[in-house]
Amino acid sequence: MSRKLPIVVLSVVVVLSCSMLAWAQDLWNYNVFPYDYEKFVYEVINYTKSWDWDTDEEIITEKKSIQVTELRKLDGENHEVTQSFTNVMESEKLFNELSFLGGLSGLSLLMSGDWFAEMMFVGLWAADLDLEVGNTMQTFDGSRVRVVEEQTVAGVKGYLVRKSIRETDDEGNRVDILTSEWVIAPNVGWPLKLVMYSEGEVVSSMTLIEYERR
Secondary structure (H helix, E strand, O other): OOOHHHHHHHHHHHHHHHHHHHHHHOOOOOOOOOOOEEEEEEEEEEEEEEEEOOOOEEEEEEEEEEEEEEEEEOOOOOEEEEEEEEEOOOHHHHHHHOOOOHHHHHHHHHOOHHHHHHHHHHHHHHHHOOOOOOOEEEOOOOEEEEEEEEEEEOOEEEEEEEEEEEEEOOOOOEEEEEEEEEEEOOOOOOOOEEEEEEOOEEEEEEEEEEEEEO
């Protein structure tokens, strides 16, 4: 008996360790960057509406930019972060829009308004959502989050998550209004894709087009 006991205990420890590892892989480690090097390249698209007085119609303008973020772990407490933004600007507007602080202004634009609120809000529910197709959860503001299906973005396998809020329409029926869609992967700290909606239309999107880590 004295010889068998340590073997039994060791077996239990191994099983528990494997179970904890499997459980951790079912959650999204939002804003966690454990690797020595990671590179995120996003295509960011914003849509704005304006009125064309010549055609007397509402037009939608699409503005694209590329955001590149590189993270290098220096030691246990520090990362070296490099960010760049590539935008298309009208030549006649360069004087007003171009700045040697372009990176900071680009980050400010990216993380303003709805973008900023959504990225801040995700930290409140991400750690509690089990990434299994069909799972749902209710957030504190009344929104409903649902894992819809598996998707692959930039070669990374993730899960499509839809966030909606339930409202009552003019006829008294309860309907779900889609507010955003996320594609997230358990082992990638930032979303693979984020799409924002307003009144059923896409107003902005952020899609990972290149990802590298080592």
